[in-house]
Amino acid sequence: MNPTPRTERVRKSPEQVRTAVHQAVLDLMAAPDGAEPTIPAIAQRAGVNHTSIYRRWGSREALLADVVTTHLERTAPLSDTGSLRGDLTAWARAGVDGIRRPEGRVLVRAVALSMPSGADTWTERARHFGRRMRSIESIRERATARGEHPPSLEDILDQIVAPFHVRAAFGIEPPDTGYPELLVSRLLGTPDTPEAG
Amino acid sequence: MNPTPRTERVRKSPEQVRTAVHQAVLDLMAAPDGAEPTIPAIAQRAGVNHTSIYRRWGSREALLADVVTTHLERTAPLSDTGSLRGDLTAWARAGVDGIRRPEGRVLVRAVALSMPSGADTWTERARHFGRRMRSIESIRERATARGEHPPSLEDILDQIVAPFHVRAAFGIEPPDTGYPELLVSRLLGTPDTPEAG
DNA sequence: CCCAATAAGCAAACATCTGTGCTTACGATG
DNA sequence: CATCGTAAGCACAGATGTTTGCTTATTGGG
Secondary structure, rough: OOOOOOOOOOOOOHHHHHHHHHHHHHHHOOOOOOOOOOOHHHHHHHHOOOHHHHHHHHOHHHHHHHHHHHHHHOOOOOOOOOOHHHHHHHHHHHHHHHHOOOOHHHHHHHHHHOOOOOOOOOHHHHHHHHHHHHHHHHHHHHHOOOOOOOOOOHHHHHHHHHHHHHHHHHHOOOOOOOOOHHHHHHHHHOOOOOOOO | OOOOOOOOOOOOHHHHHHHHHHHHHHHHHHHOOOOOHHHHHHHHHOOOOHHHHHHHHHHHHHHHHHHHHHHHHHHHOOOOOHHHHHHHHHHHHHHHHHHHHHHHHHHHHHHHHHHOOOOHHHHHHHHHHHHHHHHHHHHHHHHHOHHHHOOHHHHHHHHHHHHHHHHHHOOOOOOOHHHHHHHHHHHOOOOOOOOOO
16 A cells, blocks of 8 residues: 555755755846745745755845855956956956846845845944955955055945946946946056056 | 724825825834835834725835835935036935935935836836936936036946945945045046046 | 715735744764 | 764744725815
8 A cells, every 4th residue: 555655755965955045046036027036935946845944044134145155256266367457357357247147147136135134234234245345355455465555445346346236236237348447447547547546 | 882982093194194104114214223114014103004005005116116206306406506516516415415314325225125126127127227317317418508528327327326326235334524526526537637538 | 065086994814924843864973 | 784963844833914895084076
């Protein structure tokens, strides 16, 4: 008896769950409706039980933060080009590629969505954002070590990072040629001329 | 008999509901926890039944969009200073005041939150954003009418608007002196020198 | 003054999201 | 091969958000 083979329920390993969930998040966020995915929706898409997600990550914010850090660091291995200008341009070029293709746009939006909205909010948000700015900081540090004088983090934020976030958030395509170079030149001055500021 | 006076349930007029709900949205978004307010929460705060909100606005996005357009146009009567530089500086100064005080930060965040996340998303988002950029466009138009040659909308977006949105979204305070002038000078060049672009 | 249209309030159904206790598969260790 | 710790799956409960049918106060027009 028991002709019904109980179920072909195959249990995924923790690593499989992690992978499947990450992919599901990226897929859902890249989907045309582009809404913030819910935990149950992610679970279904990933083919795992939603309780696994709740127990492992606890909140959607934490999950998104995990996805972001994982894939951001994978996507941007931080090219060390040997010059401040080169590093910044590379960063910006990665950003352009990022917001031009859906799967990259996703990450930029995910950064915004993974912002903590709970209790201590403002300082917490700033700290969280600081974590995302580490790649920029390391670019500055390398420049300083080389004896260059990089602009302040704030100036880089305003002139390089901000345009990407706004465009990703609002769906505005960047110019298709020379945009990274344009942004960097605004910040550092044109390659030939001395700095303007 | 009937000693219990049934209830002193006073019904609000449509206009009262509208006002109370708008104010509740602004209050809740300015609150320290800064989370996206839910419809029931808004209703309770406003002292109205939540069904009234559902029936009238239909979705939180629509409600936020309504709040934004109403208060944005009230807050920024668009000072016409007589020069492109003056207008842009005034706009930026309003932006600084905006993200420095909670009740203003609210509007900047609300713009982001009121972005449509539904069906046609990207074009829809862009259109929605375009609506928010009208004030900038009118600044450009006035400048053109005066014979000035204003920068492209895109350049203004990147260099003036973007920094505000990013800072509002991530909780980063702007420099407390000269920030509007700094941004405008980057875009137009310093007042004394000729344009740098 | 009366009447019809509009929209607020109420209650209850409905859907969805969040969290908990328990069982059980998997993998590591001895 | 036996045992144990970890974490996935399941069922269900509780909280929260969304929607609908109905009643009734308010408003404006005849």
